[in-house]
Amino acid sequence: MSILIIGTGYVGVTTALVFAELGFEVTGLDADERKVQTLSEGKLTFYEPGLQDLLDQHLAAGRIRFTSEAKQAIRQNTILFLCVGTPSDENGSADLRYIRAVAEQIGQSMDDYKVIVIKSTVPIHTNERLTAWIAEAQPHPIPFDVVSNPEFLREGSALQDALHPDRIIIGSRNQAAGLHIQSLYENLNAPCFLTTPTTAEMIKYASNSFLATKISFANELARLCEQLDINVGDVSIGMGYDHRIGPHFLKAGIGYGGSCFPKDIKALLHIAKEQHTRLSILEQVHEVNETQVEHFLQLWERKIGGFAGKRIAILGLSFKPNTDDLREAPSLAVIRYLTSQRAQVRVHDPVAKLPASLQSAGVRQLEHLEDAVAGCDAAIMCSEWDVYRNADWEQLRDEFKQLNIFDGRNVLDRQRLTELGYTYSGIGNAARN
Numbered sequence: 001m002s003i004l005i006i007g008t009g010y011v012g013v014t015t016a017l018v019f020a021e022l023g024f025e026v027t028g029l030d031a032d033e034r035k036v037q038t039l040s041e042g043k044l045t046f047y048e049p050g051l052q053d054l055l056d057q058h059l060a061a062g063r064i065r066f067t068s069e070a071k072q073a074i075r076q077n078t079i080l081f082l083c084v085g086t087p088s089d090e091n092g093s094a095d096l097r098y099i100r101a102v103a104e105q106i107g108q109s110m111d112d113y114k115v116i117v118i119k120s121t122v123p124i125h126t127n128e129r130l131t132a133w134i135a136e137a138q139p140h141p142i143p144f145d146v147v148s149n150p151e152f153l154r155e156g157s158a159l160q161d162a163l164h165p166d167r168i169i170i171g172s173r174n175q176a177a178g179l180h181i182q183s184l185y186e187n188l189n190a191p192c193f194l195t196t197p198t199t200a201e202m203i204k205y206a207s208n209s210f211l212a213t214k215i216s217f218a219n220e221l222a223r224l225c226e227q228l229d230i231n232v233g234d235v236s237i238g239m240g241y242d243h244r245i246g247p248h249f250l251k252a253g254i255g256y257g258g259s260c261f262p263k264d265i266k267a268l269l270h271i272a273k274e275q276h277t278r279l280s281i282l283e284q285v286h287e288v289n290e291t292q293v294e295h296f297l298q299l300w301e302r303k304i305g306g307f308a309g310k311r312i313a314i315l316g317l318s319f320k321p322n323t324d325d326l327r328e329a330p331s332l333a334v335i336r337y338l339t340s341q342r343a344q345v346r347v348h349d350p351v352a353k354l355p356a357s358l359q360s361a362g363v364r365q366l367e368h369l370e371d372a373v374a375g376c377d378a379a380i381m382c383s384e385w386d387v388y389r390n391a392d393w394e395q396l397r398d399e400f401k402q403l404n405i406f407d408g409r410n411v412l413d414r415q416r417l418t419e420l421g422y423t424y425s426g427i428g429n430a431a432r433n
């Protein structure tokens with residue numbers, strides 16, 4: 001059986017490779033010809049562990065191909081997965097312009113029955129809107145079904161998540177179409193929940209919102225722990241043993257970033273506003289996240305007597321380890337704050353690249369960790385790449401001007417660093433120093 005994946009961004013490429021791995025013939029369609037060319041040559045357009053091997057393997061076996069010929073690709077396939085972006089509009093709502101453009105293309109090109117599956121994260125009732133857009137674009141009526149099948153994979157562990165999902169959610173008005181899509185996943189050994197399209201759309205927003213709520217809860221609690229000389233990380237561990245709470249997404253830090261949580265929370269708040277319903281908890285989740293960087297930077301700033309004129313190394317630019325994605329990365333808020341305080345900023349990241357706008361603002365990226373920390377008054381860790389956990393902090397000691405470590409992810413070994421002479425401060429545990 002063949003599957004068409006429309007949109008070869010992060011979710012699209014991962015989904016395409018997972019279906020190829022499951023034995024389907026997969027075509028990735030993208031309007032961006034350069035992207036199609038790059039992927040056809042076996043090069044990924046983003047960094048994600050594990051995907052390169054699968055791309056090499058399935059391109060060689062002819063199980064995956066990439067094209068920008070929309071009409072032909074749509075006609076050749078019955079199952080079409082929509083994986084195009086739904087960025088935030090100015091008012092926080094999800095911008096559906098790419099979904100609409102694809103809907104029109106499908107309506108104009110299709111010449112027989114199709115099942116169109118929405119994987120992109122979309123507002124409630126998009127399923128109906130997509131159905132209407134496709135029908136309007138058809139020169140004459142041809143039957144089709146639209147199914148919602150939200151994606152729950154995380155960047156940095158996309159392949160593992162997609163091959164071993166906790167659940168598969170399928171929302172369909174037509175049960176046969178829903179069961180057809182369910183059958184694609186039968187070898188994945190994951191529970192499948194068949195529901196309505198609107199419920200499926202809400203499950204996606206509610207899941208991301210709940211995970212962000214756990215993080216903001218831990219982050220706000222960290223502020224109190226800081227005052228009370230309690231280690232918030234230990235509080236999370238203790239709480240996490242309770243199965244009703246669970247240990248995941250309770251790690252306090254400088255805040256969540258990425259292309260999903262910030263965008264999806266804004267979108268759900270926008271949906272609630274449109275319905276004149278207040279999601280006050282979610283408003284606070286957003287608020288805590290927006291103020292977390294500044295809250296802790298101000299505490300750390302006092303510890304080193306102000307950032308002005310100091311040289312500070314940023315360790316980890318990406319919004320989390322194992323990705324080169326900088327979207328809504330807390331590191332960027334940290335850098336903005338530091339430059340506004342006239343600090344000299346040096347940056348290190350194993351993969352992610354400093355945006356040109358920050359380079360022209362005088363921020364410098366160094367390839368080697370020892371060069372990044374050389375002559376620095378402090379290092380601030382923004383994403384917990386293994387290279388920092390496993391760094392030789394004894395040797396690095398000679399490079400620093402002042403031995404200050406601000407651990408924005410609470411993962412470095414405080415005891416060891418303190419023994420080596422560093423002044424260590426984390427999130428929600430710094431008062432003990």
Ligand code: UGA
Pocket residue numbers: 121151152153154155156208211215248249250251252253254255256257258259260261319320
């Ligand atoms: C998130 C969800 O976890 C996925 O299930 C979902 O499919 C995806 O959004 C999406 O909607 O596409 P992702 O944004 O890739 O995945 O990354 P996460 O691992 O969720 O991390 C998000 C942010 O939360 C990161 O900045 C991370 O550092 C932060 N975080 C995570 C914490 O601060 N504390 C934690 O305990 C966990």
